[in-house]
Amino acid sequence: MKKYLKAKKMLQDSPDMPLIEIAKACKVHVATVYKAKKMLREEQRGQQQVATALSDAVVALEEFKAQEATFVAEAGSGSVDIGTLLTVRGTRYGRFKDTAQVAQELKRVLTRHAHAINASFSDSQWEALEMICHKTARIVNGDPNYVDSWLDIAGYAQLIADELRGIDR
Numbered sequence: 001m002k003k004y005l006k007a008k009k010m011l012q013d014s015p016d017m018p019l020i021e022i023a024k025a026c027k028v029h030v031a032t033v034y035k036a037k038k039m040l041r042e043e044q045r046g047q048q049q050v051a052t053a054l055s056d057a058v059v060a061l062e063e064f065k066a067q068e069a070t071f072v073a074e075a076g077s078g079s080v081d082i083g084t085l086l087t088v089r090g091t092r093y094g095r096f097k098d099t100a101q102v103a104q105e106l107k108r109v110l111t112r113h114a115h116a117i118n119a120s121f122s123d124s125q126w127e128a129l130e131m132i133c134h135k136t137a138r139i140v141n142g143d144p145n146y147v148d149s150w151l152d153i154a155g156y157a158q159l160i161a162d163e164l165r166g167i168d169r
Helices: 002-013 019-026 030-076 082-093 096-116 123-141 147-164
Strands: none
Touching: 002 019, 002 030, 019 030, 030 147, 082 096, 082 123, 096 123, 123 147
């Protein structure tokens, strides 16, 4: 395995080096170098897909923020009624009653288990868990491709991770 990794590293560092030379330098069969090259290409493709997905998510988030800012401004000016607001939110997150049911079920599971094992949490840890339950319920009842919901969950988890590291936010 170490020779395979060495061949892969040489491919990364010297992409123009002939494969036979890499095989000789690493003391492996040339087929191993071909395999390493194929794996490297697949990794690079995967990294490109992740980068594209992240870029798309950033664009979607920026578009949402712009739409949300417009919507909030309209709501603040009184030009959007509460019925419209609820319709927009219902389209994004599903019916409130359904979301509430899932969120409360998730919270009950956490509470029962925490009591069963006598676990203790800080207020902020427990609030983050409850908010993650709330956001999860919105995802399963509404639009699972709505990036902001996933980012909210990551945000609550990050707040607790920061708190545990001594970073106060």
